[in-house]
Amino acid sequence: MAVDIAETGFEAVIGMEVHAELLTRSKMFCACSAEFGGEPNTRCCPVCLGLPGSLPVANRQAVEFVVRAAMALNCEINRETFFHRKNYFYPDLPKGYQISQYGDTPIGVRGWIEIETEDGGVKRIGIRRVHLEEDTGKLLHSSPSESEVDYNRSGVPLMEIVTEHDPRPGFDQINTAYEAREYIMQLRQILLYLGVCDGKMEEGSLRCEPNVSVRPVGSREYGTRTELKNLNSFRSVYRGLEYEIRRQIETIRSGGVVVHETRRWDEENEVTAPMRGKELEQEYRYFPEPDLLPFRFEETQLEKLRRELPELPLQRRRRLEEMGLSRADAATLTSEKAIADWFEEAARDYGDPKPIANWVLSELLRLLNQAGEGIQSCRVRPAQLASLVRLIDDGTISGKIAKGVFEEMFRTGRDPREIVEASGQTQISDEDAILSAVRKVIAENERVAADVRGGKEKSIGFLVGQVMKETGGRANPRLVNELLRRELGAG
Numbered sequence: 001m002a003v004d005i006a007e008t009g010f011e012a013v014i015g016m017e018v019h020a021e022l023l024t025r026s027k028m029f030c031a032c033s034a035e036f037g038g039e040p041n042t043r044c045c046p047v048c049l050g051l052p053g054s055l056p057v058a059n060r061q062a063v064e065f066v067v068r069a070a071m072a073l074n075c076e077i078n079r080e081t082f083f084h085r086k087n088y089f090y091p092d093l094p095k096g097y098q099i100s101q102y103g104d105t106p107i108g109v110r111g112w113i114e115i116e117t118e119d120g121g122v123k124r125i126g127i128r129r130v131h132l133e134e135d136t137g138k139l140l141h142s143s144p145s146e147s148e149v150d151y152n153r154s155g156v157p158l159m160e161i162v163t164e165h166d167p168r169p170g171f172d173q174i175n176t177a178y179e180a181r182e183y184i185m186q187l188r189q190i191l192l193y194l195g196v197c198d199g200k201m202e203e204g205s206l207r208c209e210p211n212v213s214v215r216p217v218g219s220r221e222y223g224t225r226t227e228l229k230n231l232n233s234f235r236s237v238y239r240g241l242e243y244e245i246r247r248q249i250e251t252i253r254s255g256g257v258v259v260h261e262t263r264r265w266d267e268e269n270e271v272t273a274p275m276r277g278k279e280l281e282q283e284y285r286y287f288p289e290p291d292l293l294p295f296r297f298e299e300t301q302l303e304k305l306r307r308e309l310p311e312l313p314l315q316r317r318r319r320l321e322e323m324g325l326s327r328a329d330a331a332t333l334t335s336e337k338a339i340a341d342w343f344e345e346a347a348r349d350y351g352d353p354k355p356i357a358n359w360v361l362s363e364l365l366r367l368l369n370q371a372g373e374g375i376q377s378c379r380v381r382p383a384q385l386a387s388l389v390r391l392i393d394d395g396t397i398s399g400k401i402a403k404g405v406f407e408e409m410f411r412t413g414r415d416p417r418e419i420v421e422a423s424g425q426t427q428i429s430d431e432d433a434i435l436s437a438v439r440k441v442i443a444e445n446e447r448v449a450a451d452v453r454g455g456k457e458k459s460i461g462f463l464v465g466q467v468m469k470e471t472g473g474r475a476n477p478r479l480v481n482e483l484l485r486r487e488l489g490a491g
Helices: 060-072 177-194 234-253 299-307 313-322 327-333 337-350 353-371 382-393 399-412 416-423 431-444 446-453 457-470 477-488
Strands: 010-021 084-087 097-100 108-116 122-134 138-143 146-150 157-163 206-216 226-229 261-266 271-277
Touching: 010 177, 010 234, 060 108, 060 122, 060 157, 060 177, 060 299, 097 122, 108 177, 177 206, 177 234, 177 313, 206 234, 226 234, 226 271, 234 261, 234 271, 313 327, 327 337, 327 353, 337 353, 337 382, 353 382, 353 399, 382 399, 382 416, 399 416, 431 446, 431 457, 431 477, 446 457, 446 477, 457 477
Parallel strands: 226 261
Antiparallel strands: 010 157, 010 206, 084 097, 108 122, 122 157, 138 146, 206 226, 261 271
């Protein structure tokens, strides 16, 4: 159940930290494969294990990916940036420190992203920083008393995107679990459009760590915040924050004190639970990474990357709305870049986006979902859908027949006209042939025919259906309707 601020007298303030593994072939500071999975501890080397004498070399593509993402998030790009060592001691961090960016010179600063609120409004959420670091290993808990460590992920390029907890003038805060979920959904879409992250939250390539506190409505003071660690689905972001907001409000109301700590989301029981006390920044003992030189970006480099940015989801959705599509339809069509590309190619071929949108939304996405496939593996080419819709327009087939033809196209990839001609499914538009079926149906359904003659307009739909059944669904529906009305003296 959503938290009703009006009832509680409190509001939440939510800061979002999102980690996105980058789609590079190799790791951040070595040549090991960055591919997901694999036999544990087979994709690591002295660099990602932090062995003495090993030296890091920065991955150029990872740096460019973060610059592209920062630009897409409307950030200012620092012309000079460098790495730090962030010291902490966990079993999945073999070096005892993480190479990260800290201080005032991450790659991107002072950006923003727009999200829609639950009431249909728009908020502009400030982004504080976009920076680059390396991922840690992964703990595998084989039993309550035993854990193993897989270092395959150690050193994979990791981008961190942090929102403004205290927004700049003209920008907004995230105040609800709904807005937090909307934020991560919009951010994931942007990263997918850019091609810098695969967005597979279930594999850990996109992870969210919200910081949340509550305060009385109208107060300018912030409450004590807690961090929810490694939320890896939209549902867990929403449900975890809903629970934590309620927990903090109930704690304060009962006279308790909210503790500054890191908590985990227990998916099975739908509660948050303490993990550890939250570290302070000084505990990480940051200092400049001595083995890596600073990066300096030339304006020509930045301009080249800026020119290469694709049209982003929000821009594309608004453009489709201007073409006459509804907001909901445009949002669905632009939810994935590959779907939007497929749709627009088909719409260009046909010349009108609306009929094509109807087919993509109602039939293509349904069949893809049933097959468990993505648009990339679809056998139907955009031009084939345009050809199918033209067959309806010129009266060759009816809309009902077209659905069956499309299913055959989806299974085989064959052209629609070839399927229609081979199966003899062309639409019957011969008036004499349809009139014969109409008169037969009237004779067999005299009571319904009498109802239509008596003014019961809705009853004609039954007769239309019977004629279509009589003709195997091939009769031209417009002609069927006209001939029935003429024979019955209706309308």
